[in-house]
Amino acid sequence: MTPPHGRNALRLLASGAIKVKPMITHRIGLSQWREGFDAMVDKTAIKVIMTYGL
Structure with a gap:
């Protein structure tokens, strides 16, 4: 991922355009x-989140 792609991904996440x-x-x-x-x-699984304390 290039820096411009990363910035665009963060912008989409922050705007709510991508629902994680x-x-x-x-x-x-x-x-x-x-x-x-x-x-x-x-x-x-699509995405596995490991959480400390579960």
């Missing part, structure tokens, strides 16, 4: 990293 929330399909704790990795490998 629907892309997050899994929220997992760090101890569940393997399940998150497996979901990405077998393509059952």
Whole structure:
């Protein structure tokens, strides 16, 4: 990604033109990293977010 592409992506995100929330399909704790990795490998996840404390 070039700097102009990055700036454009940030502008689209900030304006709300791109909705990110629907892309997050899994929220997992760090101890569940393997399940998150497996979901990405077998393509059952779009975006996995690992959160400390879950």
